[in-house]
Amino acid sequence: MISKEQLNSINTPFYLVEEEALIKNLKILKDVKDRSGCKILLAQKAFSMFHFYPLISEYLDGTASSGLHEARLGFEEMGKETHIFSPAFTEREIDEILKISDHLVFNSFSQWSQFKDKCINAGKKYGIRVNPEVSTQPNPLYDPCAPGSRLGVTLSQFEAALAADPSVLDGISGLHFHTLCEQNSDALETTLGAFKKRFGMYLEKMEWVNFGGGHHITRADYDVERLVTLINDFKSEFGVQVYLEPGEAIALNAGMLVASVIDIIENAGKIAILDVSAACHMPDVLEMPYRPGIMDSALPGEKPFTYRLGGPTCLAGDVIGDYSFDAPLEIGGRLVFMDMAIYTMVKNNTFNGINLPAIAFVDGSGEVQTIKKFGYSDFKNRLG
Numbered sequence: 001m002i003s004k005e006q007l008n009s010i011n012t013p014f015y016l017v018e019e020e021a022l023i024k025n026l027k028i029l030k031d032v033k034d035r036s037g038c039k040i041l042l043a044q045k046a047f048s049m050f051h052f053y054p055l056i057s058e059y060l061d062g063t064a065s066s067g068l069h070e071a072r073l074g075f076e077e078m079g080k081e082t083h084i085f086s087p088a089f090t091e092r093e094i095d096e097i098l099k100i101s102d103h104l105v106f107n108s109f110s111q112w113s114q115f116k117d118k119c120i121n122a123g124k125k126y127g128i129r130v131n132p133e134v135s136t137q138p139n140p141l142y143d144p145c146a147p148g149s150r151l152g153v154t155l156s157q158f159e160a161a162l163a164a165d166p167s168v169l170d171g172i173s174g175l176h177f178h179t180l181c182e183q184n185s186d187a188l189e190t191t192l193g194a195f196k197k198r199f200g201m202y203l204e205k206m207e208w209v210n211f212g213g214g215h216h217i218t219r220a221d222y223d224v225e226r227l228v229t230l231i232n233d234f235k236s237e238f239g240v241q242v243y244l245e246p247g248e249a250i251a252l253n254a255g256m257l258v259a260s261v262i263d264i265i266e267n268a269g270k271i272a273i274l275d276v277s278a279a280c281h282m283p284d285v286l287e288m289p290y291r292p293g294i295m296d297s298a299l300p301g302e303k304p305f306t307y308r309l310g311g312p313t314c315l316a317g318d319v320i321g322d323y324s325f326d327a328p329l330e331i332g333g334r335l336v337f338m339d340m341a342i343y344t345m346v347k348n349n350t351f352n353g354i355n356l357p358a359i360a361f362v363d364g365s366g367e368v369q370t371i372k373k374f375g376y377s378d379f380k381n382r383l384g
Contacts (some may be wrong), residue, residue, distance in 0.1 A: 006368050007334060012260040013234070013276045017341050019364055021254035022052060026059035026216040029249065032217060032224060036231035041083055043213045044070045046247025046342045049255035049360065050077040051371050056250065058325060062102070064213070064245035068093045075100040083210070084183045085129060087177060089115065098122040105129050105176045105210070107155060109161040109168055127174035127210065134194035136187040138382055141288075145179050152325040153176065153278060155198040174240075175199060178212025182248065185226040188215065188286075192230060196237075203238040209245040215247040248342045255341025256295075257281065257357060261333045262312065270307045272329050277311030279318045282340065283347045286317065294295050295336040297323040305329070313352045350379040 001014065008014075009147025014317050026149065029040050039061040042053075051074060053063075062081030069086045084097060085105035097104065104119065104128040106112040112119075112128065119126055131152030135145045145153040153161075161168050179191045186244055188211065211231075220336060231242050259276040278285040285292060300306045303324035311318035329335075347355055356374035 002310065002362050002368070004334075004367075006362075006366075007229075007258055007336060009368065010258070010358065010360060010370060012334065013281065014258050014370070015255055015340060015345055015359050016368070017052070017251065017359075017361045019052075019253040021362055022055070022251060022341075024172050025250055025252060025254060026040060026056065027216050028224070029246070030059045030233075032228060036228045037235060038231050038244055039081070041081065041243060042250050043245045043247030044074060045346060046213075046252040048073060048346050049251075049341070049359065050193075051359075053077040060250075061243075064247075064359060068097055071097060071101050072114055081223070083243070083248065085178075094118065098124060101379075103127060103174070103208075103210075105174075107151065107171065109157070112172070113165075113168070116171060122382040125173050125208070127169055127176045127208070128158075128172055129176045129178070130154075130195070130199055132177055132191055132194040132198055134179070134191055135180055136183060136190050139181075139189060140290075141177075142181040147255070148309050158199070158202075169202070169205060171332070174206050174210060175202070175207035176210040176212065178210075178214065180214025181210065182216050183214055184216060184219075185223045185230060185251070186304075187228065189230055192234065195229040203240060208241040208243060209234070209238070210245065211244045213247050215246045215249060216243055216252070217244075217246055218252045219249075221359075231322075244292070251341035253339050255339070255344075256290075257340035257344065259335045261329050261331050264307075264329060264331060266286070270305075270329075272307045272309050272313060273276055274309055274335065275312060276320075276337070276353055276357065277318055277351075278320045279311060279312050279313050279315050280351050281311075281348050281357055282320075282337070282344050283349070284343050291321045292340070293338040294323055295333075295338060297325055300324050302361070311354075312368055315351070350382065353379050355379070 039060050041064040043064045046285050047295045048111035057078050065084040075082045082101045083103040084101045087107045129152045131154045135143050140146040199343040259274045262275050263273040265271050265292050300322040305328050306324040308322050309320040359372040
C-alpha cells in the first residue's frame, strides 16, 4: 500500500493505479484462462489506461471495444485480438473498423446485411449479438435484457430473419451475449440456461461464443470454480471457443482518486468542498448511483466527525456523499477515494472547465510515477 507521504507528494487531484494490484487481478484471470481454455479480453469501456496495455497483454488475449476509437486504441497499443461491438456501425467508419478489427459483432441482421459483402471480402470473423431475454439484475439502466432493450437480437427476431433469408447466417461464425453487470457466476449460469434454451440449436454452425462482460471475477467473493466449470461444460457440449470480456475485473480495487479539502462550510451540518467532482471525475457516483469508499472513513455518525463531501462545480447535486472521520477535516487535508481505476478516467469530463485529475501509478518497486497531467488546453481544445 502506498504511504501517506507518497500521497502528499503529488498535487491533487490525481488518479493513482497500483501496478501490483493490477497484476494480482491479471493472475486470477490468467488462471481462469489456463483451466478453462477460454480467451479473455479487456473491455476498454471500463479501463483504457493504455500505459498498462503491454503488461495486460502478457496475461490476456486482446481488447473488446464499443466503437472505432476504442478499437483503434486496442489495435495500436495492445496489438493482439481486437474485437468490436456497436449498436450500429456507420458507413463512414466501417472500412477503418474492418482494417483494425479481428471480430465484428453486429446488433441486428439488417446491419449484417448492409455490410455483409464488404465484410466477407475483408475476411475477418463476424458475430451477431443475441438477447437471451433473462434479467439477472434490478436496475434497468444496466440491464440489456430489460423490456424494450435496444441491445441484441431476440429469438423471435432471429427466427424471422432466418425465415426471410435462410442464408442470412452465411459468414457468421459466432454469437455474443452480454447480460451482466458487476455480478457473480451464478448470474452467468442463469443466463447460459436461457441462452442455450433459445439459441443452442444454432451453435452447431458456430466457432465461438462471447459471454460478454460484467463478470466480477477478481472480487473476493466471486465463485471462480463455478465459472471454470460453466465454461468447460459449455465447451464440451458445443465445441466452440469461449470468450469473456470483463472490464472492471481487470482493474478492480487497483486504483484510487486523491483529493484535497479546499473549503469547509456549514448548512445543517458541516460540508467539505473538495477539488474533485462527482459530476466531472467520477460520474458513476451520480449515474448509477453509488457511494464510493474513502480510506479511513465510515458511514455518517459512526465516527465522531461527519461531513457532506461536495465538488467544486456549480451543479447543486455535485455531492459525493456523507462520511464520518476520526478527526476533523482540515483545509488542505487529503482524502483517498478507493476503487477509482474503473469507469473514471474513461468517463470524466471538463464541465465548468474543471481540470481533469493527473494520472499516476505506483510501480513494482513502490515508486510513484506521473504519466499524464492536464490543463486549460485540454478543456479549450475540445470546444473549437
